[in-house]
Amino acid sequence: MNAPNQSGWKPGTPVQDHNAMSGPDTVTGNRALMLEEPLLFEIGHVETTGVDLPEPSGATTRLGGMERAAAIGLPGLSEPETVRHYTRLSRQNYAIDLGLFPLGSCTMKHNPRLNEKVARMPGFADVHPLQPVQTVPGALEVINELAHWLIELTGMHGVAMSPKAGAHGELCGILCIRAALEARGDARKVVLVPESAHGTNPATAAFAGYEVEDIPATPEGRVDLEALKARLGPDVAAVMITNPNTCGLFERDMKAISDAVHAAGGFVYCDGANFNAIVGKVRPGDLGVDAMHINLHKTFSTPHGGGGPGSGPVVLSEALSPFGPLPFTARTTDGVVHLVEEENAADYGHVQAFGRMTAFHGQMGMFTRALTYILSHGADGLKQVAEDAVLNANYILRSLEDVLDAPFGPSGPCMHEALFSDDGFAEGLSTLDLAKALIDEGYHPMTMYFPLVVHGAMLVEPTETESKAALDQFIMALRSVAERAKAGDETMKTAPHYAPRRRLDETQAARKPVLAWNDPNMA
Amino acid sequence: MRYLPLTDADRSAMLEKIGAPDVDALFVDVPEAARLSGPIEGLPMHASEMAVEKHMRRLSKKNLAAADAAFFLGAGAYRHHVPASVDHIIQRGEFLTAYTPYQPEIAQGTLQMLFEFQTQVARLYGCAVANASMYDGSTACWEAVAMAGRVTRKKRVVLSGALHPHYSEVVKTMAKFTEDEIAHARPALQAQPDNDGLIARIDDQTSCVVVQYPDILGRLPDLQQIADAAHEKGALLIVVNTEPVALGAIKSPGEQGADIVVGEGQSIGVGLQFGGPYLGLFAVRDPKHVRQMPGRLCGETVDAEGKRGFVLTLSTREQHIRREKATSNICTNSGLCALAFSVHMTLLGEKGLRRLAMENHRLACHAADRLAKVPGVSVLNDSFFNEFTVRLGQDARKVVRKLADRGILGGVSLGRLYPDNEELADGLLVAVTETTTEEDVETLASALEEVLA
Numbered sequence: 001m002n003a004p005n006q007s008g009w010k011p012g013t014p015v016q017d018h019n020a021m022s023g024p025d026t027v028t029g030n031r032a033l034m035l036e037e038p039l040l041f042e043i044g045h046v047e048t049t050g051v052d053l054p055e056p057s058g059a060t061t062r063l064g065g066m067e068r069a070a071a072i073g074l075p076g077l078s079e080p081e082t083v084r085h086y087t088r089l090s091r092q093n094y095a096i097d098l099g100l101f102p103l104g105s106c107t108m109k110h111n112p113r114l115n116e117k118v119a120r121m122p123g124f125a126d127v128h129p130l131q132p133v134q135t136v137p138g139a140l141e142v143i144n145e146l147a148h149w150l151i152e153l154t155g156m157h158g159v160a161m162s163p164k165a166g167a168h169g170e171l172c173g174i175l176c177i178r179a180a181l182e183a184r185g186d187a188r189k190v191v192l193v194p195e196s197a198h199g200t201n202p203a204t205a206a207f208a209g210y211e212v213e214d215i216p217a218t219p220e221g222r223v224d225l226e227a228l229k230a231r232l233g234p235d236v237a238a239v240m241i242t243n244p245n246t247c248g249l250f251e252r253d254m255k256a257i258s259d260a261v262h263a264a265g266g267f268v269y270c271d272g273a274n275f276n277a278i279v280g281k282v283r284p285g286d287l288g289v290d291a292m293h294i295n296l297h298k299t300f301s302t303p304h305g306g307g308g309p310g311s312g313p314v315v316l317s318e319a320l321s322p323f324g325p326l327p328f329t330a331r332t333t334d335g336v337v338h339l340v341e342e343e344n345a346a347d348y349g350h351v352q353a354f355g356r357m358t359a360f361h362g363q364m365g366m367f368t369r370a371l372t373y374i375l376s377h378g379a380d381g382l383k384q385v386a387e388d389a390v391l392n393a394n395y396i397l398r399s400l401e402d403v404l405d406a407p408f409g410p411s412g413p414c415m416h417e418a419l420f421s422d423d424g425f426a427e428g429l430s431t432l433d434l435a436k437a438l439i440d441e442g443y444h445p446m447t448m449y450f451p452l453v454v455h456g457a458m459l460v461e462p463t464e465t466e467s468k469a470a471l472d473q474f475i476m477a478l479r480s481v482a483e484r485a486k487a488g489d490e491t492m493k494t495a496p497h498y499a500p501r502r503r504l505d506e507t508q509a510a511r512k513p514v515l516a517w518n519d520p521n522m523a
Numbered sequence: 524m525r526y527l528p529l530t531d532a533d534r535s536a537m538l539e540k541i542g543a544p545d546v547d548a549l550f551v552d553v554p555e556a557a558r559l560s561g562p563i564e565g566l567p568m569h570a571s572e573m574a575v576e577k578h579m580r581r582l583s584k585k586n587l588a589a590a591d592a593a594f595f596l597g598a599g600a601y602r603h604h605v606p607a608s609v610d611h612i613i614q615r616g617e618f619l620t621a622y623t624p625y626q627p628e629i630a631q632g633t634l635q636m637l638f639e640f641q642t643q644v645a646r647l648y649g650c651a652v653a654n655a656s657m658y659d660g661s662t663a664c665w666e667a668v669a670m671a672g673r674v675t676r677k678k679r680v681v682l683s684g685a686l687h688p689h690y691s692e693v694v695k696t697m698a699k700f701t702e703d704e705i706a707h708a709r710p711a712l713q714a715q716p717d718n719d720g721l722i723a724r725i726d727d728q729t730s731c732v733v734v735q736y737p738d739i740l741g742r743l744p745d746l747q748q749i750a751d752a753a754h755e756k757g758a759l760l761i762v763v764n765t766e767p768v769a770l771g772a773i774k775s776p777g778e779q780g781a782d783i784v785v786g787e788g789q790s791i792g793v794g795l796q797f798g799g800p801y802l803g804l805f806a807v808r809d810p811k812h813v814r815q816m817p818g819r820l821c822g823e824t825v826d827a828e829g830k831r832g833f834v835l836t837l838s839t840r841e842q843h844i845r846r847e848k849a850t851s852n853i854c855t856n857s858g859l860c861a862l863a864f865s866v867h868m869t870l871l872g873e874k875g876l877r878r879l880a881m882e883n884h885r886l887a888c889h890a891a892d893r894l895a896k897v898p899g900v901s902v903l904n905d906s907f908f909n910e911f912t913v914r915l916g917q918d919a920r921k922v923v924r925k926l927a928d929r930g931i932l933g934g935v936s937l938g939r940l941y942p943d944n945e946e947l948a949d950g951l952l953v954a955v956t957e958t959t960t961e962e963d964v965e966t967l968a969s970a971l972e973e974v975l976a
Binding site for chain 2: 064142366371
C-alpha cells in the first residue's frame with residue numbers, strides 16, 4: 001500500500017531554517033552535485049590519447065620538407081576522462097532541456113529528438129557534398145522538399161538555401177537586392193532600418209555598401225508610415241523591417257509600407273527572426289515582402305547548440321529570385337531534382353546569380369531537422385504553433401502588466417513576445433539586477449536592453465512548447481523579482497547567489513584580454 | 524500534437540485571463556485580407572514520429588553513404604572516424620539546447636569549452652589567438668580578407684590559383700560589394716606550387732595574399748617564402764587550411780609567418796553531412812590584431828568571489844553593440860561543431876593527432892603508388908599529405924560517374940570544381956584517410972584499370 005506524502009513539501013515551499021542551508025567549506029571547492037572542473041590544459045597531457053591508433057611506421061614521408069618538428073601543445077585525455085570532463089562542464093549550463101528559456105527574439109523552443117535521429121541517418125550524415133549527383137538523389141530531395149515548404153509557408157517565389165545563419169541570410173537578401181538594382185542600372189545608396197531592428201540589420205546593410213538611416217517609430221511601437229513615405233525616394237534601395245517587430249507587435253501597415261517602397265522603386269527586406277508568431281497564419285509574400293531570411297534554428301526548432309550552427313535560407317520574390325546565389329536546387333517538369341551549380345547554371349537559366357556565399361550547399365544537417373519538424377507538425381500543427389506561441393506571450397503580458405511596466409501593453413495584443421521596461425524599479429536597481437535575480441530562481445533571463453527604443457527593456461518570448469504550469473511558475477518567479485526590484489531589495493545587486501559563478505568581471509575581461517590558456521609554468 | 528503541451532482547457536483559461544474571446548482576437552493586428560483562411564496548401568496534417576521517420580529514412584536510403592563505398596573524396600571535406608563519445612557529448616541537452624552564452628553565470632560549460640577550443644585552435648595553427656568559430660572555412664576565408672583590408676587599409680587581394688575554387692568564389696562574390704580588387708589565376712597542373720608567380724603579383728597596394736596549405740591539388744607550398752615577400756610589401760599573409768589533421772604532420776602556418784590563419788575544422792569531430800554544418804576556424808598570429816577580428820571571443824576573468832570564470836568579451840567589435848560599424852555582421856557561429864572539434868581533439872591529444880596524421884599520410888602514399896601503376900594514370904604531386912592529384916588522360920568527370928555506377932566514390936574531378944577549364948579536365952583529386960583500407964585502394968585501382976581501358 002502506498003502511503004500518502006505526509007510532509008506536504010513540494011518545490012517552492014519556504015525553507016524554515018536558513019542557517020541549516022549553509023554548511024562548512026569543502027576542500028575540493030565542490031558543493032555535492034555542483035562540481036568544479038579544471039581546464040583541459042590543467043588535467044591533460046600531450047602523451048595521453050583516448051583514441052587507439054597505430055604507431056607511425058617510420059617510413060619515408062612525402063611532405064616536401066614541411067615535416068612538423070615543434071611541439072604543438074595539445075593535451076589529451078583518455079575516453080573516461082574526456083566524457084567526465086565535458087559532462088561536468090555541461091552541468092554548468094542552463095538549457096531548454098532544463099527549463100523555460102524566455103530569450104526574446106531567439107525562439108528557444110523544444111528541440112525534438114526525432115530531428116536528431118534523422119540527421120544522423122547515414123544517407124544524410126555520411127555523404128560528401130561533392131559526391132556525383134547520381135549518388136545523392138535523396139539528399140537533393142530533402143533540400144528541395146524543404147525549399148518547397150518554405151516557399152509555400154511564406155508565399156514567396158524562390159529560396160536560396162545556402163546561407164549559414166540568419167545574419168548570413170540577411171546578407172544574401174541584401175546582396176540580391178543590390179544585384180537586382182545594378183541589373184537595371186540603378187545606383188541607390190540608402191537602406192532604411194528602424195531603430196528597433198536587430199543589430200545584424202544595420203551591420204548587414206553597411207557591409208553591402210549602403211548608408212544606413214533610421215526609420216522613425218510611432219508612440220505605439222510601430223513603423224511611422226507617413227514619415228517613411230516622406231523619406232522614400234530615388235536614393236532608397238531597400239527598407240529592412242522586422243515583422244512581427246522587436247517590440248512584439250505586428251506591423252499592421254506592412255502592405256502599405258511595401259506598396260510605398262515599391263512605388264518608389266525600392267525593395268522590402270523582412271527580418272524573419274520572428275516568423276514563429278505567424279507561421280501558418282499569414283504569408284509575408286502576401287504583404288509585399290521581396291526577401292526574408294528564415295532562421296531554421298528558431299521557427300523550425302533546430303538546436304541552438306550554445307551559439308550555432310544556425311541556418312538562414314532566404315525566400316525571394318519573383319523580382320529577386322533570378323539573382324539568388326549558387327548553388328540551389330531546382331525540380332524540372334519531369335519531377336527530377338537537380339543541383340544547380342556553376343557548371344550547369346546556364347542549362348537552368350540561372351545566369352544572373354550574384355555569386356556564391358559559401359562552399360557547398362548550406363546547412364544540410366539543419367535541413368533534415370527542419371523538414372522533419374515541418375512534417376511532424378503538418379499544416380494544422382504549424383498554425384497551432386503560431387497560435388500557442390502568441391497565446392503564451394499574451395498570457396505572460398497580461399499576468400504581469402500590473403507589476404511590470406508594459407510600454408506597448410495598451411497598443412493591444414502582442415505577438416509571440418511580451419515587452420516590459422524598468423519603469424518603477426527602485427533607484428539603483430536595473431534590468432540587469434532583475435535578470436540576475438531571475439537566475440537564482442532557476443531561469444535563464446529574458447533578452448535585456450533590447451530593443452533599444454525602450455528603457456531597460458525586457459523582452460520575454462516563452463514559445464509554444466511551454467505548458468501552462470510552466471508558464472504559471474515562471475510568472476510567479478518574475479512577479480516576485482519584479483516586486484523586489486520595485487521595493488529596492490539590495491540583495492539583487494549581488495545576484496546571482498546560487499549559480500555556478502557569481503557576477504563575472506566583464507570589464508577586466510575586455511581591458512586585459514586573456515583569450516587562450518598560457519601555462520603559468522611556461523611564462 | 525506531441526510537441527505542444529497546452530490543452531484546450533488551458534487555452535480557454537488563458538484566453539479568459541487575457542480577456543480575449545478567442546485566439547483570433549490576438550491576431551487582430553494582422554489585416555483580415557492577409558490572414559490565411561485555411562491550412563497551407565498541399566501540406567499534410569501532423570504526423571506521428573513513426574510516420575515521419577519512415578519518410579525520412581526512405582529519402583536517406585536513396586543516397587550512397589560513404590561507409591557503403593570505397594570512398595576517396597576530399598576537396599575541402601574529409602571523412603574521418605569520429606569517436607562515439609563525441610556524438611554522445613554534443614547530444615547532452617545542456618550543450619545541444621543552450622543559447623549563445625550571454626549570461627555567463629549559467630553558461631560556464633559552453634564558455635570554458637570555447638576557451639579550451641580557442642586555445643587548441645591557436646596552438647594547432649601556431650597563432651596567438653583564435654576566435655570561437657565562424658560558419659565554415661569558406662566564409663572564414665572571406666572574413667580574413669575583409670580583416671586584412673581593415674588592418675592594412677588597402678584594397679588589392681591576391682588569391683593563390685590553388686585556393687579552393689569555392690573559397691575564391693565566395694571571396695569574389697563579397698569583394699564585388701566591398702569594392703576590393705581581386706587578382707586571381709587558375710591553378711596549373713604542375714608538380715610544385717607556383718610560389719614565384721604568386722609572389723610576382725604582390726605589390727604595394729596589396730592588402731593580403733591568400734594561400735591554401737595543403738593546396739587544392741594537395742601540394743605543400745613553402746609559406747615562409749610567401750610570408751617574407753608579402754611582409755616586404757606591407758601585405759598580410761592569410762593561410763587557408765581545409766584539412767586540420769594535416770597539421771599533425773606538417774609545420775604550422777603561424778611558425779612560417781602567416782598573419783591570419785583560417786580554415787575548415789570539419790575533419791575533426793564534425794563529419795561530412797553533405798556540406799554542412801561545418802566549422803570555420805579563425806586565428807591571428809600577432810595579438811595586436813585581436814581587435815580587428817570578426818566573430819565571438821571568449822576570455823578569462825574572475826567572478827565577484829574571485830573564482831576564475833569565462834565570458835564573451837571584446838564585444839564592442841560586434842553587431843549587437845556597434846551595429847553598422849561592426850567588424851562583421853556575424854551573430855550565430857558554429858558552437859556545437861566547435862564542441863565536437865574540441866572533444867575529438869581532446870580525445871586525440873597531441874600524440875593521437877600525430878599518429879592520425881601519419882596514418883593518413885602512410886595510406887595516401889600507398890594509394891598514390893598503387894594508382895600510379897594503373898595504365899593511363901599519373902600522379903601529379905611531388906609532395907602531399909593525404910590528398911593528391913592524378914591525371915587520367917581523359918575527362919575525369921565521366922570517369923567519376925562510371926566509378927559511381929560501380930558503387931565506388933573515386934574522388935573529386937577537377938572538372939566539377941573548374942567546369943570551364945579544359946586544361947584541368949583530366950585531373951582527379953584523390954583523398955585517403957584512416958578510414959580508407961588497402962582493400963578500398965585495390966578496388967579503386969582495379970576499377971580504374973577497367974574504366975580507363
